[in-house]
Amino acid sequence: MTHEWAVEAHGLVRTFGDNRAVDGVDLSIRTGSVYGVLGPNGAGKTTTISMLATLLRPDAGEARVFGHDVVREAQVVRQLIGVTGQYASVDETLSATENLVIFSRLLGLGRAEARRKAAELLETFGLTEAATRPLKNFSGGMRRRLDLAASLIAQPPLIFLDEPTTGLDPRTRAQMWDTIRELVATGSTVVLTTQYLDEADQLADRIAVIDRGRVVAEGTADELKDAVGNQSLQLGLVAAADLGSALDIVTTFGVPATTSPEARRITVPVTGPDEVTDLLVRLREARIAVDSISMDKPSLDEVFLTLTGHGVAADGEDDTAGTAAAGDVACPTTSTREEALR
Amino acid sequence: MTTTLTAPRQQIQAGSDRSLSNRTSVGQTVRNTFTMAYRGLLKIRRTPEQLVDVTVQPILFTLMFTYIFGGAIAGDVVSYLPTIIPGILVQTVITTSVVTGVQLREDMDKGVFDRFRSLPIARIAPLSGALLADTVRYGIATTLTFAMGYAMGYRPEGGLGSVVLAGLLVIVCSWAVSWIFAFFGVIARTASSVQGISMIILFPLTFLSNAFVQPDTMPGWLQGFVNVNPVSHLVTAVRELTNNGVLGADAVISLVGAAVIVAVFAPLTVRAYMRKA
Numbered sequence: 001m002t003h004e005w006a007v008e009a010h011g012l013v014r015t016f017g018d019n020r021a022v023d024g025v026d027l028s029i030r031t032g033s034v035y036g037v038l039g040p041n042g043a044g045k046t047t048t049i050s051m052l053a054t055l056l057r058p059d060a061g062e063a064r065v066f067g068h069d070v071v072r073e074a075q076v077v078r079q080l081i082g083v084t085g086q087y088a089s090v091d092e093t094l095s096a097t098e099n100l101v102i103f104s105r106l107l108g109l110g111r112a113e114a115r116r117k118a119a120e121l122l123e124t125f126g127l128t129e130a131a132t133r134p135l136k137n138f139s140g141g142m143r144r145r146l147d148l149a150a151s152l153i154a155q156p157p158l159i160f161l162d163e164p165t166t167g168l169d170p171r172t173r174a175q176m177w178d179t180i181r182e183l184v185a186t187g188s189t190v191v192l193t194t195q196y197l198d199e200a201d202q203l204a205d206r207i208a209v210i211d212r213g214r215v216v217a218e219g220t221a222d223e224l225k226d227a228v229g230n231q232s233l234q235l236g237l238v239a240a241a242d243l244g245s246a247l248d249i250v251t252t253f254g255v256p257a258t259t260s261p262e263a264r265r266i267t268v269p270v271t272g273p274d275e276v277t278d279l280l281v282r283l284r285e286a287r288i289a290v291d292s293i294s295m296d297k298p299s300l301d302e303v304f305l306t307l308t309g310h311g312v313a314a315d316g317e318d319d320t321a322g323t324a325a326a327g328d329v330a331c332p333t334t335s336t337r338e339e340a341l342r
Numbered sequence: 343m344t345t346t347l348t349a350p351r352q353q354i355q356a357g358s359d360r361s362l363s364n365r366t367s368v369g370q371t372v373r374n375t376f377t378m379a380y381r382g383l384l385k386i387r388r389t390p391e392q393l394v395d396v397t398v399q400p401i402l403f404t405l406m407f408t409y410i411f412g413g414a415i416a417g418d419v420v421s422y423l424p425t426i427i428p429g430i431l432v433q434t435v436i437t438t439s440v441v442t443g444v445q446l447r448e449d450m451d452k453g454v455f456d457r458f459r460s461l462p463i464a465r466i467a468p469l470s471g472a473l474l475a476d477t478v479r480y481g482i483a484t485t486l487t488f489a490m491g492y493a494m495g496y497r498p499e500g501g502l503g504s505v506v507l508a509g510l511l512v513i514v515c516s517w518a519v520s521w522i523f524a525f526f527g528v529i530a531r532t533a534s535s536v537q538g539i540s541m542i543i544l545f546p547l548t549f550l551s552n553a554f555v556q557p558d559t560m561p562g563w564l565q566g567f568v569n570v571n572p573v574s575h576l577v578t579a580v581r582e583l584t585n586n587g588v589l590g591a592d593a594v595i596s597l598v599g600a601a602v603i604v605a606v607f608a609p610l611t612v613r614a615y616m617r618k619a
Contacts, residue, residue, distance in 0.1 A: 072364075074364075075365065079360065079363075082460075083456070089456045089457040091385075093384075094385065105373075107462070134388065150457065
């Protein structure tokens with residue numbers, strides 16, 4: 001009998017000093033699915049994963065992996081998971097083969113078996129040519145692939161990928177995506193964290209948006225996108241004085257608009273060109289002069305604005321400092337959207 | 343460079359179908375330790391410059407101290423050798439064990455330790471393996487010190503068997519002492535602070551001993567310390583072995599001391615290591 005839930009977490013909390021890095025996270029991840037944890041730097045993604053992967057002890061709350069408690073049955077959980085960190089967790093001074101052989105031996109494979117497994121994984125990940133070279137000369141993409149290979153030795157039924165493509169070039173990124181898709185095809189459950197909406201969109205069955213240590217929204221990619229609109233319309237107004245009345249009009253469409261700091265631009269999530277046309281007509285009727293318009297796919301920034309009411313924090317670990325300065329203001333309608341999602 | 347995953351599409355075994363245990367057996371702990379030691383040896387082979395301290399120091403110190411103090415303490419260099427070689431040996435090898443702590447700290451800062459923590463292996467293995475691999479370094483230092491002594495005219499009365507035994511005794515005791523520095527390595531913030539703390543402890547211990555001169559030439563209060571200093575016991579044990587072929591009370595005291603150090607510091611180190619996660 002297989003367990004329905006690969007991960008069940010309730011009220012996970014982890015603090016570092018005064019910083020509540022994870023502040024009551026609940027997650028339910030179905031076996032065999034790909035689950036995306038989406039959030040900016042410092043949101044608590046890595047800390048959450050670390051607790052689920054037994055690397056960090058939760059200060060409060062509990063989590064189970066295939067029904068096994070991550071604290072009390074940590075060693076059992078470790079037999080069921082593979083972890084690929086944000087930074088490649090392989091041995092720099094050793095070669096790719098040596099790394100994989102050592103991990104295989106640690107996992108209980110015999111000498112010959114370990115060599116065979118290492119060769120097989122290197123082949124699978126296209127690293128055979130570089131097998132005996134020290135990792136110092138590896139590119140970022142090669143390291144990530146080796147790292148992922150190392151996580152797959154024991155064929156764990158649950159794999160954590162912490163920002164598997166951050167810092168990779170677009171081509172390597174696409175290769176990584178293919179690899180992840182193949183993993184799922186073998187029946188593994190994959191939990192991946194990412195800063196990129198399109199990555200979560202491409203890969204994940206369900207997505208949790210995490211911010212300041214809390215899950216602010218959870219759902220399928222489509223549900224999330226509905227919340228922010230499929231596309232967003234950027235309106236540049238000629239006169240800043242028109243901003244208030246323009247916002248009033250936008251709000252009658254029932255969408256949460258945001259204004260930019262310089263306060264002459266409005267960003268409106270829209271479902272399609274028809275809505276844009278209607279909106280522009282209404283603005284014309286109200287004699288509000290529009291300077292420029294452009295259409296964009298919603299960015300993570302906009303997802304955040306919409307779901308949390310504040311912008312993505314400035315790059316860095318400490319997100320409480322950055323958000324206050326971001327300066328973007330969201331419409332009050334935001335919160336109702338967010339509730340609808342949950 | 344193509345990365346199409348021509349992987350075996352076979353389905354993985356479901357978690358609930360696997361036999362799982364929440365405990366690590368002694369056998370597994372030993373196996374994991376040896377694998378980690380193998381990793382340590384590979385690292386030494388890849389970065390041979392790490393071995394500078396265990397190759398240069400025995401040669402340099404043996405030459406320096408023997409020629410500087412030999413005439414003054416024992417009348418001539420050759421008659422000083424039976425006193426100084428065991429002393430230098432113990433000092434050199436124990437000093438080398440500091441490097442174990444320093445390197446452990448550097449190693450732990452790398453991402454690979456995160457993976458070790460996430461693997462279902464004995465928690466102690468990444469530490470015990472590293473420490474075990476370092477006995478190779480102690481072996482090199484021991485061999486070189488004896489070889490230098492031999493080159494300078496040292497002919498141990500106890501014979502080759504006793505010399506080997508003495509070397510093993512020093513290696514075992516240094517391995518035990520290395521747990522202390524491994525503990526510093528785990529709790530310290532940086533590698534250089536490990537070096538700093540360790541040297542402060544090590545210098546008084548190795549120099550305030552009978553390694554270089556007979557304690558009866560020292561003031562009474564110092565003799566008191568020198569005579570209880572574990573390093574003195576180890577030096578005496580090595581002298582008795584190499585010069586007389588006798589495995590005496592000092593050897594027993596040294597081994598008991600080593601066992602106590604491991605019994606105290608190994609659990610402390612592992613706990614600190616786990617908490618650091």
